[in-house]
Amino acid sequence: MTELISMMVEDAMTVPNAIELFEQAKHLPVAHWGFKDQGVDWKYLEKLNEAFKKEGKTTYLEMMQTEAEGALKSAQFAVDCGVDVVIGMYTPEVEALLAANGMKYISFTGDLDIRVGTLSGSVQDVVDDSLKKTARPDVYSVIVAMHLFQGDANALLDALLENITKPLVISAGINSKERVVELVQAGVPYVVVGTAFMKKSFVPDGSFVENIEKVLEWMQ
DSSP states (O other), X not given: OOEEEEEOEETTEEOTTHHHHXXXXXXXXOOEEEEESSSSOHHHHHHHHHHHHHTTOEEEEEOOOOSHHHHHHHHHHHHHHTOSEEEEXXXXXXXXXXXXXXXXXXXXXSEEETTTTEEESOHHHHHHHHHHHHTSTTOOEEEEEGGGBSSOHHHHHHHHHHHOOSOOEEESOOOSHHHHHXXXXXXXXXXXXXXXXXXXXXXXXXXXXHHHHHHHHHTO
């Protein structure tokens, strides 16, 4: 069964009305909610995480950091405010910190440029890097920006599902019924949607809640 991770972001930024939108959608059968470490101040992120936790949600912080020092700072923030899962670049220091605090770590994989929005290299390059990272004892899994891949995205997905035994997370560019259904039918464990909800990509005339409801409908 594919599970949805709903990110309160638009164009790589946590939206300033994230708490308000979550309050509208908290009744939906979505267990996983997250945000990024940019777009709003961290005090607001603490309150957003509290809102998620109050409703019993599993919470995610995605680190938009490209240097180890920044990643460690964001990971420490996640620890301090009680986030459940951290997503971002891999560093041994972040892995150790999160493991010491009983938190899950989902690592970026492949030659991902989060600023430009590209995943470069060959299918085998991404698979090899994913295998290396998932071999780490305290890395829960990897997150793959499949639709940012500069090669054959379908071939990449097939290869990852064949080789990666930990629960694969697919993100980036999931903005149509076809892409949602494709990932569900392939058996991807987790899909991440954020910007497409904010831009109402699924129900252009609908609300934030109606856009999530439509994706949940397609995931059945």
